[in-house]
Amino acid sequence: MVRVLIVEDSPVIREFLTYVLSADEELQVVGTASDGEEALRAVQRHRPDVITMDIHMPKMDGLEATRRIMETQPTPIVVVSGSSTAKEVAITFRALEAGALAVLARPQGIGHADYEATAKELVQTVKLMSEVKVVRRWPRRDRALVVPAQPEIKKTAASVQMVAIGGSTGAPTVIQTILSGLSGDFPVPVLIVQHIATGFVQGFVEWLANTSSLPVSVACDGDTPLPGRAYVAPDSMHMTVGPGSRIVLSAETSVNSLRPSISHLFRSVAQVFGGNAIGVLLTGMGRDGAEELKLMKDRGAVTIVQDRESSVVFGMPGEALRLDAATYVLPPEKIAPALVSLANKR
Numbered sequence: 001m002v003r004v005l006i007v008e009d010s011p012v013i014r015e016f017l018t019y020v021l022s023a024d025e026e027l028q029v030v031g032t033a034s035d036g037e038e039a040l041r042a043v044q045r046h047r048p049d050v051i052t053m054d055i056h057m058p059k060m061d062g063l064e065a066t067r068r069i070m071e072t073q074p075t076p077i078v079v080v081s082g083s084s085t086a087k088e089v090a091i092t093f094r095a096l097e098a099g100a101l102a103v104l105a106r107p108q109g110i111g112h113a114d115y116e117a118t119a120k121e122l123v124q125t126v127k128l129m130s131e132v133k134v135v136r137r138w139p140r141r142d143r144a145l146v147v148p149a150q151p152e153i154k155k156t157a158a159s160v161q162m163v164a165i166g167g168s169t170g171a172p173t174v175i176q177t178i179l180s181g182l183s184g185d186f187p188v189p190v191l192i193v194q195h196i197a198t199g200f201v202q203g204f205v206e207w208l209a210n211t212s213s214l215p216v217s218v219a220c221d222g223d224t225p226l227p228g229r230a231y232v233a234p235d236s237m238h239m240t241v242g243p244g245s246r247i248v249l250s251a252e253t254s255v256n257s258l259r260p261s262i263s264h265l266f267r268s269v270a271q272v273f274g275g276n277a278i279g280v281l282l283t284g285m286g287r288d289g290a291e292e293l294k295l296m297k298d299r300g301a302v303t304i305v306q307d308r309e310s311s312v313v314f315g316m317p318g319e320a321l322r323l324d325a326a327t328y329v330l331p332p333e334k335i336a337p338a339l340v341s342l343a344n345k346r
Helices: 011-022 036-046 062-072 086-097 115-130 172-180 201-209 262-273 290-298 315-322 332-343
Strands: 002-007 027-033 050-053 077-081 102-105 162-167 190-194 216-218 230-232 238-241 247-250 277-281 302-306 328-330
Touching (some): 002 011, 002 036, 011 027, 011 115, 027 036, 036 050, 036 062, 050 062, 050 115, 062 077, 062 086, 077 086, 077 115, 086 102, 086 172, 086 201, 102 115, 162 172, 162 262, 172 190, 172 201, 172 332, 190 262, 201 230, 277 290, 277 315, 277 332, 290 302, 290 315, 302 315, 302 332, 328 332
Parallel strands (some): 002 027, 002 050, 077 102, 162 277, 190 230, 216 230, 277 302, 302 328
Antiparallel strands (some): 238 247
């Protein structure tokens, strides 16, 4: 039985989330809290396996509560957000920096056409995150700056013209780490597909832009990707590269039950750029992008997979390794130096 603590300031929403989670026989709601201060006490009292966390609360908000919990009683945290504006969503993503594992939109209400799907996603995510072994986050003032060692990168004869990155559960902070390690003069474009709740993309992009030297934007159909810029696939649209290396957005049938799909992006990059590209597959559930990363490798591209130790969920990277799709297996802090080394060997 997975023990869940719900942190939410609205009594109505607390009751709703309790109903959604308690409906699954493998989940037990052991307590609720209406603000961050109450949450700290409830964690000590109930010792939950996983926490659902609201962000905007009185007394102590969800950001500070997440930091305090991860510094004192490390517990898997899933942020459940009802935020709608890009600015509010960007603030929500800061909880990932503090140690939360995932950010989800609050399920739709009972009777809504999407209730079953969104409730199922919450239940599945809570179960999955409860199994993650989290570690203590030390207070920021005590953290020492660690400069990652440069990974050993073999020379490549190809001229890198595109970097394609795909990620799912646990990947937003890895993408942030990668982009923050690239300077504004990075010589090639970066295309990103991140599995994310509908309505969260613009806030995700704003959050990334705050810590990246590269301009980051939501991709538009027909864009010509420019060097030193990052483009994120928009809500519910596949992103591929078409004739003239322009970005093509489409609402075609979901791939691997996903739209946007990492597989769609990687396949197009393999077709257009062949060996003149780098593919990066990050932590996430399922197998989206794994076979297409192998296709990129077979066509001469350099491919990078996030290592098991740093992955929140090793599904996609693990499938890629099973297919022998990885040129390199690296932790997040070594991916940006690898990209710089490879892109500069032109």
